[in-house]
């Protein structure tokens with residue numbers, strides 16, 4: 001336990017001390033939830049406008065997810081105190097599951113738009129749950145383990 005606690009947990013991929021990964025994760029999370037929203041609007045109204053918005057939201061959820069995951073992976077590999085924590089790997093696995101569902105959701109909309117109801121909606125529900133699960137594990141890294149925190153010297 002002490003050996004783990006002694007290792008550095010400061011962010012290595014950061015701008016002025018602020019972890020880049022934590023700055024990026026909001027985009028895929030917001031886009032995953034937005035995709036679910038567009039599906040519900042499409043189901044409700046039948047307006048193909050929502051089908052198109054959902055395709056863009058799902059595609060960018062995947063793209064931003066990959067960018068966030070790259071920053072997170074670099075952090076994981078670069079910082080010894082992050083690397084040795086089981087919680088980091090739990091979060092990484094949950095995030096990979098999320099990315100896989102997001103990729104399937106975007107691919108379905110691009111290649112089989114007629115399948116958005118019900119298959120796309122089911123994938124959107126699943127990816128929203130996966131985003132909550134992965135995000136909760138990411139939050140544990142910050143709030144329980146203190147990963148990437150800047151502690152003010154004034155206090």
Ligand code: HEM
Nearest residue numbers: 019021022025028069072073076092095135138139141148
């Ligand atoms: C393999 C991919 C990933 C790895 C290795 C990883 C790693 C990390 C690490 C080390 C942290 C602690 C903060 C930091 O040092 O930056 C973190 C936080 C977090 N991660 Fe990830 N991450 C990955 C992918 C993702 C994805 C795809 C999402 C969501 C779309 C996500 C959501 C979060 C959230 C919400 C936090 C908490 C940020 C905060 O509260 O400020 N992560 N992750």
